[in-house]
Amino acid sequence: MAAVKETVDQVLSIDVDKYKYGFVSDIESELAPKGLNEDIVRYISAKKDEPEWLTEWRLEALRRWQTMEEPTWARVDYPPIDFQDLHYYAAPKKTAGPKSLDEVDPGLLATYEKLGIPLKEQEILAGVEKGDRLVAVDAVFDSVSVVTTFKAELAKHGVIFCPISEAVKTHPELVKKYLGSVVPVSDNFYATLNSAVFSDGSFVYVPKGVRCPMELSTYFRINEKKTGQFERTLIIADEGAYVSYLEGCTAPSRDENQLHAAVVELIALDDAEIKYSTVQNWYPGDSEGKGGVFNFVTKRGDCRGKNSKISWTQVETGSAITWKYPSCILRGDNSRGEFYSIAISNGRQQVDSGTKMVHLGKNTSSKIISKGISAGRSNNTYRGLVSVGRKASGARNFTNCDSLLIGNKCGAHTVPYIESKNASAIVEHEATTSKISDDQLFYCLQRGLPQEEAIALIVNGFVKDVLQQLPMEFMVETQKLIGISLEGSVG
Amino acid sequence: MLEIKNLHARIGDREILKGLTLTVKPGEVHAIMGPNGAGKSTLSYILAGKEDYEVTEGEVLLNGASILDLEPNERSVAGLFLAFQYPIEIPGVATMTFLKAALNSHRKAKGEGELTTPEFMKLVKGVAEKLNITSDMLKRPVNVGFSGGEKKRAEIMQMALLQPSICILDETDSGLDIDALKVVSEGVNALRSPDRAFVVITHYQRLLDHIVPDIVHVLSDGRIVRTGGPELALDLEKNGYAAYVANAAA
Ligand SMILES: Nc1ncnc2c1ncn2[C@@H]1O[C@H](COP(=O)(O)OP(=O)(O)OP(=O)(O)O)[C@@H](O)[C@H]1O
Ligand SMILES: [Mg+2]
Numbered sequence: 001m002a003a004v005k006e007t008v009d010q011v012l013s014i015d016v017d018k019y020k021y022g023f024v025s026d027i028e029s030e031l032a033p034k035g036l037n038e039d040i041v042r043y044i045s046a047k048k049d050e051p052e053w054l055t056e057w058r059l060e061a062l063r064r065w066q067t068m069e070e071p072t073w074a075r076v077d078y079p080p081i082d083f084q085d086l087h088y089y090a091a092p093k094k095t096a097g098p099k100s101l102d103e104v105d106p107g108l109l110a111t112y113e114k115l116g117i118p119l120k121e122q123e124i125l126a127g128v129e130k131g132d133r134l135v136a137v138d139a140v141f142d143s144v145s146v147v148t149t150f151k152a153e154l155a156k157h158g159v160i161f162c163p164i165s166e167a168v169k170t171h172p173e174l175v176k177k178y179l180g181s182v183v184p185v186s187d188n189f190y191a192t193l194n195s196a197v198f199s200d201g202s203f204v205y206v207p208k209g210v211r212c213p214m215e216l217s218t219y220f221r222i223n224e225k226k227t228g229q230f231e232r233t234l235i236i237a238d239e240g241a242y243v244s245y246l247e248g249c250t251a252p253s254r255d256e257n258q259l260h261a262a263v264v265e266l267i268a269l270d271d272a273e274i275k276y277s278t279v280q281n282w283y284p285g286d287s288e289g290k291g292g293v294f295n296f297v298t299k300r301g302d303c304r305g306k307n308s309k310i311s312w313t314q315v316e317t318g319s320a321i322t323w324k325y326p327s328c329i330l331r332g333d334n335s336r337g338e339f340y341s342i343a344i345s346n347g348r349q350q351v352d353s354g355t356k357m358v359h360l361g362k363n364t365s366s367k368i369i370s371k372g373i374s375a376g377r378s379n380n381t382y383r384g385l386v387s388v389g390r391k392a393s394g395a396r397n398f399t400n401c402d403s404l405l406i407g408n409k410c411g412a413h414t415v416p417y418i419e420s421k422n423a424s425a426i427v428e429h430e431a432t433t434s435k436i437s438d439d440q441l442f443y444c445l446q447r448g449l450p451q452e453e454a455i456a457l458i459v460n461g462f463v464k465d466v467l468q469q470l471p472m473e474f475m476v477e478t479q480k481l482i483g484i485s486l487e488g489s490v491g
Numbered sequence: 492m493l494e495i496k497n498l499h500a501r502i503g504d505r506e507i508l509k510g511l512t513l514t515v516k517p518g519e520v521h522a523i524m525g526p527n528g529a530g531k532s533t534l535s536y537i538l539a540g541k542e543d544y545e546v547t548e549g550e551v552l553l554n555g556a557s558i559l560d561l562e563p564n565e566r567s568v569a570g571l572f573l574a575f576q577y578p579i580e581i582p583g584v585a586t587m588t589f590l591k592a593a594l595n596s597h598r599k600a601k602g603e604g605e606l607t608t609p610e611f612m613k614l615v616k617g618v619a620e621k622l623n624i625t626s627d628m629l630k631r632p633v634n635v636g637f638s639g640g641e642k643k644r645a646e647i648m649q650m651a652l653l654q655p656s657i658c659i660l661d662e663t664d665s666g667l668d669i670d671a672l673k674v675v676s677e678g679v680n681a682l683r684s685p686d687r688a689f690v691v692i693t694h695y696q697r698l699l700d701h702i703v704p705d706i707v708h709v710l711s712d713g714r715i716v717r718t719g720g721p722e723l724a725l726d727l728e729k730n731g732y733a734a735y736v737a738n739a740a741a
Contacts, residue, residue, distance in 0.1 A: 445563035448596035461583025
């Protein structure tokens with residue numbers, strides 16, 4: 001009980017300074033004028049030297065968006081966003097992409113260093129190979145991809161991994177075929193906004209029968225003052241292909257809220273598999289809930305082919321507001337979708353996250369493991385939909401949703417929706433809510449662990465099932481990150 | 492080594508310790524016996540720094556310095572260990588991981604670096620084997636699904652690993668079968684040394700047959716009402732607490 005009281009006291013004192021990545025790098029930027037209209041969309045498209053079809057595609061999205069309203073159904077609360085008071089394009093002042101590290105802005109490299117980009121990525125950026133395991137990094141700095149490495153190695157296997165702006169030029173037929181095929185232009189308010197103004201992101205294509213020889217990894221970073229961030233990622237695994245993709249993010253601290261509305265589309269054809277892992281630790285805002293990133297993301301995977309598989313693993317520790325539901329459309333027969341999630345909220349953070357598993361094909365299966373941890377005065381909601389279509393005979397879902405509360409001023413909510421139109425479907429749902437007990441804490445302390453370490457240990461135990469899903473190289477970092485994000489949640 | 496002077500403590504409105512005084516010198520083994528609800532576990536929790544209790548009067552000194560203002564983890568690294576009457580489960584945290592975190596906290600407090608994994612494994616295997624703890628148990632989450640006896644053995648293993656200077660054992664014998672009682676007692680006896688002291692809380696002489704105490708106390712209604720040698724425990728076993736409890740009330 002006393003521990004709980006201290007928790008609350010401590011949470012009240014969380015400070016901006018505690019955010020490890022709170023710095024602003026001073027690379028000069030090129031900004032679009034504030035506001036959003038046809039001219040701005042044309043400006044962005046022109047900046048990127050895009051083909052006519054894409055400009056039209058964007059304009060169509062803009063027209064749709066202008067008729068749409070911001071959704072209000074999520075359990076999040078924030079002041080209205082003035083969408084005309086934002087910049088929709090920012091790029092580091094650099095025209096041609098760098099050919100080598102020497103050409104990369106030293107300020108950018110310094111930023112990576114401060115970000116604590118793991119040694120292995122730094123080595124790779126420096127061109128060092130590490131055993132037989134390689135990681136390719138496509139770093140997105142603000143809106144334009146600046147560094148892409150290991151392209152040659154990937155090219156040898158026919159894997160395309162590049163900024164989507166580049167893919168538009170080099171592989172227009174692929175982009176044209178798949179862009180918006182999973183998340184349609186008018187899917188939802190934020191996705192439509194993204195379609196109109198998306199600036200850059202990653203493009204991955206793994207050809208038939210190819211197992212991508214390395215983990216693909218991207219670090220996102222929001223840097224410009226008042227810059228909307230609209231990443232667009234498109235990943236295609238052709239028949240029998242396999243790819244594992246890692247996305248990690250940090251952002252500097254800001255007084256004004258920063259809007260982030262990304263769209264990620266995954267397509268798995270027959271017998272293909274995509275594993276998509278995210279570690280998100282954007283600035284969560286200060287103790288009063290001021291500042292922090294608004295994260296309104298649409299992530300969806302389409303198991304388009306038979307026997308295909310898509311799995312989402314996410315570790316969400318940052319952002320002031322998280323609105324995110326990585327989903328799987330299980331279209332192909334025998335396809336499989338998985339969602340593993342750790343969502344940690346502290347301070348005044350608000351998380352409304354979960355998944356949608358849409359069973360359309362026969363004998364499709366899905367698994368959802370969600371671990372929500374709420375501390376401080378935060379609110380953490382799991383929102384999940386399992387839907388089974390008329391033709392999806394033999395569909396199976398297993399859902400397990402556990403919530404852990406630290407202190408007594410936070411909230412945890414579970415909102416599962418189940419819609420089944422096929423009587424043969426088996427849908428299982430388990431949910432638990434628990435608290436870190438004072439007895440557990442006392443026991444750890446009695447053995448010499450300081451309180452924060454004790455909390456981190458107990459929480460890491462709670463999320464173990466999901467941690468194990470992360471690629472090895474992310475696991476250790478993530479365990480540390482969990483500790484960092486719970487700092488200040490106790491005395 | 493451990494000096495408890497006129498300790499008064501309450502939980503909520505209820506006074507549980509009512510002027511308890513006890514001095515434990517290095518190398519000594521003290522047994523505390525007493526009826527259910529007398530305040531034995533409460534005493535152990537207060538010594539370890541559990542927050543639910545409010546100390547209203549008195550002092551607790553460890554090696555001459557007051558510990559009442561220290562956090563539980565600070566008391567732990569200062570050398571105080573409590574083997575719990577009811578060990579706590581921590582789901583998802585492998586026992587091995589837990590031991591490593593605990594040991595590293597102690598090493599850090601002493602200004603020592605972390606052990607390498609092989610060094611650590613060797614150390615743990617050494618203490619675990621002596622207590623018949625299998626490597627399978629070390630992989631399982633802390634106390635989760637352990638039998639009553641396994642939990643108690645695990646407590647003593649932790650104690651052996653952390654090498655505390657004052658060990659408080661709260662009914663470590665309860666739940667142990669005859670063989671386990673022997674194993675645990677041997678584990679404790681192996682740790683006996685001139686610079687380490689034990690406070691053993693128990694209801695039964697059979698533990699004291701194995702861990703022979705220097706001094707036996709009767710704790711009743713929040714106070715030590717009688718202190719004697721090992722023969723006091725034998726007397727209690729035969730005649731019960733009636734005489735002492737009546738004394739206390741008088
Ligand atoms: N959290 C609490 N709230 C109210 N009363 C409590 C609390 N904890 C302990 N007590 C009371 O304090 C008294 C002493 O309890 P304690 O557990 O110390 O006894 P004990 O001597 O260890 O008994 P046993 O031999 O049964 O283990 C008991 O009457 C108990 O009910
Ligand atoms: Mg007791």
